[in-house]
Each structure stands twice: as C-alpha cells, then as structure tokens.
Amino acid sequence: MKKVSLAFLIFILGLQTYAQGITDPIKPNILFIFADDQMFNTIGALENCPVKTPNLDRLMNNGVSFSRAYNQGSFAPAVCVASRTMIITGGYLWTAATFSRKGNASNDHNAPGNNPRYEIPFKKPEKYWPEYLKEAGYDTYMSGKWHIGEVSPNDVFDNVKDIRPGMPNQTKERYSRTFERDKADTWSPYDKELGGFWKGGKHWSEVLADNGISFLTQSAKSENPFFMYLAFNAPHDPRQAPKKFVDMYPLDEIKVPENFIPEYPYNEYAGAGRTLRDEKLAPFPRTEYSVKVNLQEYYAIISHMDEQIGRILDALKASGKADNTYVFFTADHGLAVGDHGFMGKQNMYESSMRVPMIMSGPNIPKGKTVDSFVYLQDIMPTTLEIAGLKKPDQVDFNSLLPLATGKVNTSNYPVVYGAYFGTQRMYRTEEYKMIIYPTANKVRLYDMKNDPLEMKDLAENRDDYKVVLNTLFREYKILQKRMNDPVDVEEAFENFMAGVPAPTLRTK
Known part of the structure; x- marks a missing residue:
C-alpha cells in the first residue's frame, strides 16, 4: 500500500510540475536602442519640434516618455565613455570612473590644462549588464557603438556583430569648412566618397538596422528571451545622411537656438574651449549660419536614424x-549645436545634459509622460527587474517601472547632479540650477521655472541671491560626498562669493 501511495504522490507532483511549466509566463524580451549625441527635444511628437521622427513618435505614443532624463556628466572628454560605462555597470559617475582607466584625470593627456588632478584607482566591476541577464536565461546580442575600453563586447554578450568605434572617421574637409553662404562648401553630408558613416559603402545606421532585423528573425525561432543592445553612432558627427533627408530641412527654415551666443565666456576655464575636438565643428566666434548648417545635418541624420528604428520596430x-x-530608447547624452555658444556636450546646460527617453512594453501605459527627474542609466536596473533579478549591490541607479506604471509618483532623485572632469559642477533642483567653474572662481545660477533656456544668470547679483546660493551649495556638498566626487570646489565657491577674480588660465 505504501508503495502505491508513493507512486501516486510522485505522479501528482509530476502533474503539478508540468502544469506549472505550461502556465509560467515567458520572461519578457528586452530591446535597447541607444543613440549618440541626441538632445532631449528632438522627437517630432514634442511641441514645436522641427525634427521629423514618425517612428520615435510611434514609440512615444505607445509607451511612457521621461521628459527630464539626465546624464551625470563625464570624467573624460569623450562624455559617451562615462555615460556608457555607467549604464553597462550601473554605477554613478565616480563609481563608474573606478571601472574605467579614463576615470583617472592625472593620466589623461586630453585633460584641460587647468583641470584639477585626481587619482582614482581602477577596479574591475563584479559583472556587466548583459552578464546579469545571461544568468537569468537571456540570449544577449550587441551591435553598433561600444566605446568602453575596459571590456570587449565579445566577452560579455553571446552574439556580437559590427562593433563600431567612438565615432566614424573625420576628414580634414569637415574641420576646414568655411561656413559662408557665398563660398563653395568643402563638405557634403551625402558624398559617400568622404567616408565617415559611409565607410564600407552602406550608411552605418542602415547596417545596424540590418543586423537588428537579422537577429530578430533568428530569435523568432528561439524559446529563450532576448536582450538586444543596438547602439547607433548617429547623430554624432560627422553628421551624414542621404540627400533626401538633408533636403527635408531647408536652411532658411532652421532657427538658431534662442540662447545662442558667439562664444561662451568661460569655455576655456570649463575645459570646453577652442581646442576641444567637438568645438572645432564651427568657427569662432560662432555665426548663425554655421549653426544652421550644423543643425540641418543634425536633424537630417536623426530623421535617417528614425527610419532605421522604424525598420527595427517593424521586424520586432x-x-x-x-x-x-520591452523597448527602450535613449541617448548617451545631449548636444549643444549652438546652445550658449557650444557645439559639443562638455557643458552643464540642459541641451547637453538631458536626453530623450522612451519605454514601452507589457503593462506600460500608452502616451504617458513622466516629468520626474531620472537618469538615463536607470534603464539598466529596470531591465534587471523585468528579468526578475534583485538589484545587485554594485548598481546605484534605480528601476523606472514604479514611475512608468504609476505605482509611485515621486522620483528617487529630488535633485540632479552633474560634473565634467574637475572643471565643472552642476546642482539642479526643481527651481534652480547652480553651475560652478572651480578654476574660474565662477558660479552661475538660473531660475529653471521662469528661465528654462538658462539665459539670465542670477548670480551676477550675488548679494541678492546670497541665501539661495549658500543653501544650494550646502546641499551640493552633501550630495557631492554621496557621489564620491573627488574634486573639492569649496574654495572656488567662497572665492566667488567674496568677489575674488578668476586666476590666470593655464594653457598647455
């Protein structure tokens, strides 16, 4: 009798196991689409946006858009290196700096001449983003831009194809453009003979879409969930696109940014001056015409990239x-293109610090906008939660799911932190933004509710805003300690408040 009961029990347990197996939901797939250098207000569905992006509009209407998503800045001139190290490891800026040998400014020969030196020892992270997901049963795939020097994508993804460098090759013609209406241009964004995005014969954005479509076709036959990391080099310079996309944006219809100025007064102190590669993309002093041409090509390559994103979404x-x-779209950081006289992203203004960020998928509301402060790197822990994983100790950022689904309405970040090397610091609250240039003894203050384009520096009247400035700086120091920020800017702040002039700028 006991033998019969035992056999019956085993039979019942087997049925339960089988039933559980056929009713357990399949883990969701994850598609991550990463742009390079795309500012936050370049999605066509946004109000007064001149850029045509029907496919990103479609994604935005089908999911949740985070209207105030930020990057924390950079420990290297290549801001994308820091941003991508943060997202692949989950660590805040100065934690990510320990995972990158470029995090040590004392060994960086590209550092600005007046950049305060700091030593950050290198250490290998416990795991990288795709390694966590592989342990959860995901097939992982990567194609496109990598630009994280401490690890090869081949070591952390199951499948890798067409890994691209930090940017397509530049040409002398691109840097020597005259940007004058009455002179022949030495550069054409659709001349395939000039290389860059056209190297190899097919535009890199199209190659990336082809690769993504190929993997999606393959994954349709697999029972395993997938994690796809598709990283465009677009819209990074040299901004090239087929002629039909450039023709979509006539120069006479392009408007320069309202906060355009010919040259930023503290750019050399900020480490974003005339010798920085990004800033060589237009002449000094800036002209409205040069900004319009850069914007024309910027808009064109975004629209071309959007077409490729549409192909990927159709294949999905x-x-x-x-x-x-779950589909995620964002960029590693924004870009100035004339904003405050900058051309690059090595500054603390909104156009460079903010990015578009969209999330869609199962149980995600459609057409919703979340206005809370978030960081783009929050995508990484979001995917871990989707995969059913507990957030590792190494990961500082936070899942977006509670905000996206409406379970909570309060951000994990009441304020936003920003930094660039030792030459810039930013503290952003709902009401104010404070920017500090420690090597210039300079502090700037903006009223973000009444002056979102950051055009009126309230700190010019420091006595009238003494209480505000001191309060913000006191709060900043607390956050700085939490961020393990290695650069002390207190002396510079005190010098500014006391009216001490900027020291002589050291040049290399």
Missing part, C-alpha cells in the same frame, strides 16, 4: 514577439 512586430517585449 513581424517576429511575433512584440507583445512580450
């Missing part, structure tokens, strides 16, 4: 897996 739908796939 054709694979039959769209309903069980």
Whole structure:
C-alpha cells in the first residue's frame, strides 16, 4: 500500500510540475536602442519640434516618455565613455570612473590644462549588464557603438556583430569648412566618397538596422528571451545622411537656438574651449549660419536614424514577439549645436545634459509622460527587474517601472547632479540650477521655472541671491560626498562669493 501511495504522490507532483511549466509566463524580451549625441527635444511628437521622427513618435505614443532624463556628466572628454560605462555597470559617475582607466584625470593627456588632478584607482566591476541577464536565461546580442575600453563586447554578450568605434572617421574637409553662404562648401553630408558613416559603402545606421532585423528573425525561432543592445553612432558627427533627408530641412527654415551666443565666456576655464575636438565643428566666434548648417545635418541624420528604428520596430512586430517585449530608447547624452555658444556636450546646460527617453512594453501605459527627474542609466536596473533579478549591490541607479506604471509618483532623485572632469559642477533642483567653474572662481545660477533656456544668470547679483546660493551649495556638498566626487570646489565657491577674480588660465 505504501508503495502505491508513493507512486501516486510522485505522479501528482509530476502533474503539478508540468502544469506549472505550461502556465509560467515567458520572461519578457528586452530591446535597447541607444543613440549618440541626441538632445532631449528632438522627437517630432514634442511641441514645436522641427525634427521629423514618425517612428520615435510611434514609440512615444505607445509607451511612457521621461521628459527630464539626465546624464551625470563625464570624467573624460569623450562624455559617451562615462555615460556608457555607467549604464553597462550601473554605477554613478565616480563609481563608474573606478571601472574605467579614463576615470583617472592625472593620466589623461586630453585633460584641460587647468583641470584639477585626481587619482582614482581602477577596479574591475563584479559583472556587466548583459552578464546579469545571461544568468537569468537571456540570449544577449550587441551591435553598433561600444566605446568602453575596459571590456570587449565579445566577452560579455553571446552574439556580437559590427562593433563600431567612438565615432566614424573625420576628414580634414569637415574641420576646414568655411561656413559662408557665398563660398563653395568643402563638405557634403551625402558624398559617400568622404567616408565617415559611409565607410564600407552602406550608411552605418542602415547596417545596424540590418543586423537588428537579422537577429530578430533568428530569435523568432528561439524559446529563450532576448536582450538586444543596438547602439547607433548617429547623430554624432560627422553628421551624414542621404540627400533626401538633408533636403527635408531647408536652411532658411532652421532657427538658431534662442540662447545662442558667439562664444561662451568661460569655455576655456570649463575645459570646453577652442581646442576641444567637438568645438572645432564651427568657427569662432560662432555665426548663425554655421549653426544652421550644423543643425540641418543634425536633424537630417536623426530623421535617417528614425527610419532605421522604424525598420527595427517593424521586424520586432513581424517576429511575433512584440507583445512580450520591452523597448527602450535613449541617448548617451545631449548636444549643444549652438546652445550658449557650444557645439559639443562638455557643458552643464540642459541641451547637453538631458536626453530623450522612451519605454514601452507589457503593462506600460500608452502616451504617458513622466516629468520626474531620472537618469538615463536607470534603464539598466529596470531591465534587471523585468528579468526578475534583485538589484545587485554594485548598481546605484534605480528601476523606472514604479514611475512608468504609476505605482509611485515621486522620483528617487529630488535633485540632479552633474560634473565634467574637475572643471565643472552642476546642482539642479526643481527651481534652480547652480553651475560652478572651480578654476574660474565662477558660479552661475538660473531660475529653471521662469528661465528654462538658462539665459539670465542670477548670480551676477550675488548679494541678492546670497541665501539661495549658500543653501544650494550646502546641499551640493552633501550630495557631492554621496557621489564620491573627488574634486573639492569649496574654495572656488567662497572665492566667488567674496568677489575674488578668476586666476590666470593655464594653457598647455
């Protein structure tokens, strides 16, 4: 009798196991699409946006858009290196700096001449983003821009194809442009003979879309969930696109930014001066015409990239897996293109610090906008939660799911932190933004509610805003300690408040 009961028990347990196996939901797929250098207000569905992006509009209407998503800045001139190290490891800026040998400014020969030196020892992170997901049963795939020097994508992804460098090759013609209406241009964004994005014969954005479509076709036959990391080099310079996309944006219809100025007064102290590569993309002093040409090509390559994103989204739908796939879109940082006289992203203004960020997928509301402060690197722990993983100790950023689904309405970040090397610091609250240039003894203050374009520096009247400035700096020091920020800017702040002039700028 006991033998019969035992056999019956085993039979019942087997049925339960089988039933559980056929009712357990399949883990959701994750598609991460990463742009390079895309400012926050370049999605066509946004009000007064001149850029045509029907496919990103479609994604935005089908999911949640985070209107105030930020990057924390950089420990290297290549801001993308810091941003990508943060997202691949989950660590805040100065934690990520320990995971990158470029985090040590004392060994960086590209550091600004007046950049305060700091030593950050290198250490290997416990795991990288795709390694966590592989342990959860995901097939992982990566194609496109990598630019994280301490690890090869081949070591952390199952499948890798067409890894690209930090940016396509530049040409002398691109840097020597005259930017004068009555002179022949030495550069054409659709001349395939000039290389850059056209190197190899097919535009790199199109190659990336081809690769993504190929993997989606392959994944349709697999029972495993997938994690796809598709990283465009677009819209990074040299901003090249087929002629039909450039023709979509006539120069006479392009407006220069309202906060355009010919040259930023503290750019050399900020480490974002005339010798920085990004800033060589237009002449000094800036002209409105040069900004318009840069914007024309910037808008064109975004629209071309959008077309490729549409192809990827269509392939996802054709694979039959769209309903069980979370799609994320963002960029590693923004870009100035004339904002405050800058051309690059090595500054603390909104156009460079903020990015577009969209999330869609199962149980995600459609057409919703979240206005809370978030960081773009929050995508990484969001995917870990989607995969059913507990957030590792190494990960500083936070899941977006509670905000996206409406379970909470309060951000994990009441304020936003920003930094660039030892030459810039930023503290952003709902009401104010404070920017500090320690090597210039300079502090700037903006009323972000009444002056979102950051055009009126309230700190010019420091006596009238003494209480505000002191309060913000006191709060900043607390956050600085939490961020393990190695650069002390207190002396510079005190010098500014006391009216001490900027020291002589050291040049290399």
